[in-house]
Amino acid sequence: xxxxxxxxxxxxxxxxxxxxxxxxxxxxxxxxxxxxxxxxxxxxxxxxxxxxxxxxxxxxxxxxxxxxxxxxxxxxxxxxxxxxxxxxxxxxxxxxxxxxxxxxxxxxxxxxxxxxxxxxxxxxxxxxxx
Amino acid sequence: xxxxxxxxxxxxxxxxxxxxxxxxxxxxxxxxxxxxxxxxxxxxxxxxxxxxxxxxxxxxxxxxxxxxxxxxxxxxxxxxxxxxxxxxxxxxxxxxxxxxxxxxxxxxxxxxxxxxxxxxxxxxxxxxxxxxxxxxxxxxxxxxxxxxxxxxxxxxxxxxxxxxxxxxxxxxxxxxxxxxxxxxxxxxxxxxxxxxxxxxxxxxxxxxxxxxxxxxxxxxxxxxxxxxxxxxxxxxxxxxxxxxxxxxxxxxxxxxxxxxxxxxxxxxxxxxxxxxxxxxxxxxxxxxxxxxxxxxxxxxxxxxxxxxxxxxxxxxxxxxxxxxxxxxxxxxxxxxxxxxxxxxxxxxxxxxxxxxxxxxxxxxxxxxxxxxxxxxxxxxxxxxxxxxxxxxxxxx
Numbered sequence: 001x002x003x004x005x006x007x008x009x010x011x012x013x014x015x016x017x018x019x020x021x022x023x024x025x026x027x028x029x030x031x032x033x034x035x036x037x038x039x040x041x042x043x044x045x046x047x048x049x050x051x052x053x054x055x056x057x058x059x060x061x062x063x064x065x066x067x068x069x070x071x072x073x074x075x076x077x078x079x080x081x082x083x084x085x086x087x088x089x090x091x092x093x094x095x096x097x098x099x100x101x102x103x104x105x106x107x108x109x110x111x112x113x114x115x116x117x118x119x120x121x122x123x124x125x126x127x128x129x130x
Numbered sequence: 131x132x133x134x135x136x137x138x139x140x141x142x143x144x145x146x147x148x149x150x151x152x153x154x155x156x157x158x159x160x161x162x163x164x165x166x167x168x169x170x171x172x173x174x175x176x177x178x179x180x181x182x183x184x185x186x187x188x189x190x191x192x193x194x195x196x197x198x199x200x201x202x203x204x205x206x207x208x209x210x211x212x213x214x215x216x217x218x219x220x221x222x223x224x225x226x227x228x229x230x231x232x233x234x235x236x237x238x239x240x241x242x243x244x245x246x247x248x249x250x251x252x253x254x255x256x257x258x259x260x261x262x263x264x265x266x267x268x269x270x271x272x273x274x275x276x277x278x279x280x281x282x283x284x285x286x287x288x289x290x291x292x293x294x295x296x297x298x299x300x301x302x303x304x305x306x307x308x309x310x311x312x313x314x315x316x317x318x319x320x321x322x323x324x325x326x327x328x329x330x331x332x333x334x335x336x337x338x339x340x341x342x343x344x345x346x347x348x349x350x351x352x353x354x355x356x357x358x359x360x361x362x363x364x365x366x367x368x369x370x371x372x373x374x375x376x377x378x379x380x381x382x383x384x385x386x387x388x389x390x391x392x393x394x395x396x397x398x399x400x401x402x403x404x405x406x407x408x409x410x411x412x413x414x415x416x417x418x419x420x421x422x423x424x425x426x427x428x429x430x431x432x433x434x435x436x437x438x439x440x441x442x443x444x445x446x447x448x449x450x451x452x453x454x455x456x457x458x459x460x461x462x463x464x465x466x467x468x469x470x471x472x473x474x475x476x477x478x479x480x481x482x483x484x485x486x487x488x489x490x491x492x493x494x495x496x497x498x499x500x501x502x503x504x505x506x507x508x509x510x511x512x513x514x515x516x517x518x519x520x521x522x523x524x525x526x
Binding site for chain 2: 017018020050
């Protein structure tokens with residue numbers, strides 16, 4: 001029974017690993033890093049993504065959980081959380097941007113951002129088609 | 131000279147440094163949100179592995195025991211658990227230093243082996259173990275892997291059958307020359323070849339772990355792995371399988387002495403084809419078919435042998451080589467828990483591969499490296515749920 005739950009309900013479960021793997025392949029193609037850069041870059045970049053993902057997930061889940069008839073205080077708390085999270089995300093971008101710049105240099109950092117935007121476009125296109 | 135003011139100055143400066151330092155970190159605002167991030171890089175993995183080899187007549191027809199046993203086949207079931215206990219990151223690393231981490235994992239396994247001898251009752255030989263493994267990732271090229279797997283074997287067919295402790299250990303240094311080439315060297319104490327052996331561990335890998343690669347991991351396996359797509363991987367492999375179990379003498383198999391229990395050992399070389407199917411992030415399964423060769427079984431009594439000083443303790447009272455036959459292997463793999471991201475991190479990929487190469491409890495089964503993600507060829511079949519953290523409403 002357990003097996004059938006896992007086997008027949010794949011859509012229920014996350015397929016995030018495949019997206020991440022696809023993104024990594026895309027970045028590797030677009031930003032040519034040498035072995036030493038790659039060795040340092042991926043752990044830092046992964047940590048950066050974990051933090052951004054956690055921030056966005058937290059805001060999304062908080063809004064999702066909120067009732068439709070929320071009180072003034074609840075609405076204010078949500079607003080504060082949203083603002084704090086956006087500020088934190090900006091801080092994380094800055095902190096890790098500096099770290100990544102230190103590893104791959106400013107030119108490749110620009111290429112990385114370009115690749116991220118291009119990958120996002122692919123995802124949006126894929127999401128629209130599905 | 132009064133040194134007190136100087137001491138105060140030093141203390142004041144140090145206090146100011148400690149107070150101000152955390153504020154210089156840009157992630158103050160992030161920390162204030164107290165978000166929970168995954169702690170480990172390894173998932174909790176449970177493997178249920180079933181193995182079957184059909185019965186064959188024992189070719190020797192002259193020996194008393196060969197005539198008594200008549201035939202030999204194998205039914206085997208393994209439950210294997212591998213879970214991270216603790217992960218230690220290098221504190222306060224900066225981008226000039228590679229990210230170093232150490233992983234402590236717990237392994238647990240249960241194996242039930244039924245050697246089918248037509249002439250005697252079917253025995254259920256059980257091996258139960260719990261072990262610890264340590265994976266030290268230097269962040270540069272090297273990874274250290276240390277595994278200790280104590281286990282108990284007993285003949286579970288009879289309630290009062292005595293148990294015996296044994297221990298399998300492995301220590302390996304793995305060097306990632308690049309993503310595409312890796313070598314390993316170490317030593318392993320294993321019962322895979324029927325008896326206790328101290329064997330050198332020599333490994334070579336050509337190709338990336340998430341692409342087609344040839345992996346030569348002696349004495350564990352040699353395999354050619356071909357990911358056909360992100361859901362399906364084919365492997366051609368050869369590997370030994372075996373062990374040593376306590377065997378009750380209720381059937382009077384050991385007729386030369388009065389031992390209540392003796393040892394049964396077996397080994398074989400399995401060569402075949404394996405298909406790994408990744409259903410989703412949480413579940414995959416594998417099916418393997420092939421030929422079992424170099425089949426060997428032995429019975430010996432350590433207790434009785436020890437009474438006779440002229441006889442080496444491993445002297446067999448029965449040994450038989452069996453002809454080649456087919457085998458069938460099926461495995462279900464369940465993966466639990468969220469992990470830190472490790473995409474593209476060759477050292478974590480290698481750590482995962484090492485952890486799977488040295489299967490828990492000296493059973494030499496592998497869950498197929500399915501924690502290492504393989505990129506789909508196109509982004510066409512990605513569902514919206516899996517990309518919602520990456521795209522924003524305004525991106526549409």
